[in-house]
Amino acid sequence: MPDNICDEHTFNEIFRLHARELHDFLYYKFGVDNNPKDLVQEAFMKLWDNCHKILPEKARAFLFTVANRQMLNDLSRKKTAMTYASKEPVQSHSGETPEYLLQEKEYMEKLKTAIESLTEEQRTAFLLNRIEGKRHQEIAEMLGISRKAVEKRIYTALKKIQERVGKI
Amino acid sequence: MKPDRYIEKWLNGTLNDEERREFEKTETYKELKELSDSIQKFKAPTFDTESELLRFSDRIKGKGKVVRMNWQKILLRVAAMLTIVVGSYIYYMYYLPATIETTAAQKKRIFLPDSSEVILNAVSKIKFNENRWNRDRRLVLDGEAYFKVRKGSIFSVETSTGTVRVLGTEFNVKQRKEFFEVVCFEGLVQVTTSLIDNKLPALHSIRILNGEVIQGQFKDTASPSWIGNESEFNSVPFSQVIQEFERQYNTSIVSESVDMDALFTGRFTHEDMILALESITIPHHITYQITEDQQILLSGESE
Numbered sequence: 426m427p428d429n430i431c432d433e434h435t436f437n438e439i440f441r442l443h444a445r446e447l448h449d450f451l452y453y454k455f456g457v458d459n460n461p462k463d464l465v466q467e468a469f470m471k472l473w474d475n476c477h478k479i480l481p482e483k484a485r486a487f488l489f490t491v492a493n494r495q496m497l498n499d500l501s502r503k504k505t506a507m508t509y510a511s512k513e514p515v516q517s518h519s520g521e522t523p524e525y526l527l528q529e530k531e532y533m534e535k536l537k538t539a540i541e542s543l544t545e546e547q548r549t550a551f552l553l554n555r556i557e558g559k560r561h562q563e564i565a566e567m568l569g570i571s572r573k574a575v576e577k578r579i580y581t582a583l584k585k586i587q588e589r590v591g592k593i
Numbered sequence: 594m595k596p597d598r599y600i601e602k603w604l605n606g607t608l609n610d611e612e613r614r615e616f617e618k619t620e621t622y623k624e625l626k627e628l629s630d631s632i633q634k635f636k637a638p639t640f641d642t643e644s645e646l647l648r649f650s651d652r653i654k655g656k657g658k659v660v661r662m663n664w665q666k667i668l669l670r671v672a673a674m675l676t677i678v679v680g681s682y683i684y685y686m687y688y689l690p691a692t693i694e695t696t697a698a699q700k701k702r703i704f705l706p707d708s709s710e711v712i713l714n715a716v717s718k719i720k721f722n723e724n725r726w727n728r729d730r731r732l733v734l735d736g737e738a739y740f741k742v743r744k745g746s747i748f749s750v751e752t753s754t755g756t757v758r759v760l761g762t763e764f765n766v767k768q769r770k771e772f773f774e775v776v777c778f779e780g781l782v783q784v785t786t787s788l789i790d791n792k793l794p795a796l797h798s799i800r801i802l803n804g805e806v807i808q809g810q811f812k813d814t815a816s817p818s819w820i821g822n823e824s825e826f827n828s829v830p831f832s833q834v835i836q837e838f839e840r841q842y843n844t845s846i847v848s849e850s851v852d853m854d855a856l857f858t859g860r861f862t863h864e865d866m867i868l869a870l871e872s873i874t875i876p877h878h879i880t881y882q883i884t885e886d887q888q889i890l891l892s893g894e895s896e
Contacts, residue, residue, distance in 0.1 A: 437646060437650075440645075440646045440649065441642055441646065444642050444645055444646065445640045448640040448645075449637040449640070452637040457638075461637075462640070462645065465640075465645065466648065470649075470653075508635070509634040533631065533634070536631055536632070540632075552632070552635065555632050555633075556632060558606075560605065560606065561605050576604075576605070579604055580600070580601060580604065583600070583604065583625075586628065590628065
């Protein structure tokens with residue numbers, strides 16, 4: 426086991442291992458308009474600049490620490506926007522009337538606004554849990570907070586969304 | 594179990610089979626299930642790891658390996674350099690002894706920090722530490738010098754043959770090759786060599802020549818004759834006289850059939866070479882000749 430990650434092969438392996446998760450994390454945190462892919466590049470650049478003092482097993486923690494601290498410039502920051510995959514009409518089931526489709530679209534828009542209105546912390550924890558299926562403990566490690574705090578965030582987020590969306 | 598507790602457990606995926614069956618019957622679950630399914634559509638877009646890695650590699654190559662100059666490192670380097678520069682400066686200024694030298698046909702008068710006076714004869718060298726004079730009152734002498742020490746001042750003169758320690762006095766030290774002579778004009782000096790450890794009172798001299806110790810006395814004289822631009826000798830081997838002549842006139846003397854061990858008593862001036870040459874050659878019946886390139890040839894009368 427090398428004692429740093431400056432070696433190209435080692436570094437590439439670390440990139441393959443963590444880049445996607447880091448991207449998802451940043452996406453849920455900042456939304457689609459704040460270039461999560463570029464933020465991933467930046468985080469890895471920081472890792473590379475410090476490669477000589479980081480053990481391979483510490484790389485993941487370093488990356489997520491950087492991601493958690495990544496502050497977007499207030500001026501260039503875009504509103505956190507989420508996006509969803511809309512169903513294409515051709516794929517719609519026979520029973521789905523135009524009325525139903527319209528209703529569904531309305532619902533999705535409501536849901537989108539609800540998610541966007543969550544705080545950064547609530548949204549990150551909630552979506553990592555709901556969409557990526559991450560356990561509370563895993564999320565706690567990614568965010569660098571306690572499992573209890575993660576639980577609270579997810580639960581609060583759920584309640585808020587339910588409130589805003591209401592019943593279908 | 595409260596409904597909220599079910600939700601919490603469901604969120605964390607920690608409901609056991611029985612609990613799940615129970616929970617799945619509830620209206621709350623149906624709502625949650627629907628909500629959760631809809632949320633799936635907000636999944637992050639696919640991330641092409643390989644192409645992102647390629648992009649990253651290109652960025653690094655364009656940038657080169659960044660060895661970020663840590664400001665602390667820079668500061669440390671600057672500090673180290675400053676230390677060396679300032680340190681050397683202090684060393685040169687305070688710790689390195691001053692060296693004063695004379696060349697052939699030159700005399701120099703210098704004053705020590707305690708206002709003692711030193712007169713340096715031709716081709717001599719004296720070393721002392723001006724800035725540490727109060728702690729380190731040592732002089733290193735190579736050649737000949739006359740010391741007029743301020744009353745009450747103590748210091749020592751080190752030569753290759755021995756050390757002369759003084760207490761407010763006037764004395765002359767001569768250290769030339771095999772020749773070592775201390776002449777005390779006033780007060781008392783302590784002469785220490787491998788052969789002797791003597792106290793030398795005023796108007797006494799001590800000489801070591803080829804390992805032989807010769808003590809002498811002389812009549813009242815204020816200072817050595819060389820101070821008055823004359824070299825005086827009292828039963829000194831002729832070779833020493835010639836060497837002194839070379840030093841005072843910056844010439845070289847080649848001699849032929851001249852008895853170099855013959856003892857010479859007399860003096861020569863530093864101001865007139867021909868007169869000086871006659872002063873040393875006539876008593877020993879030596880003839881001299883000055884060549885075109887200012888070399889002096891001496892020849893004895895053996896033939």
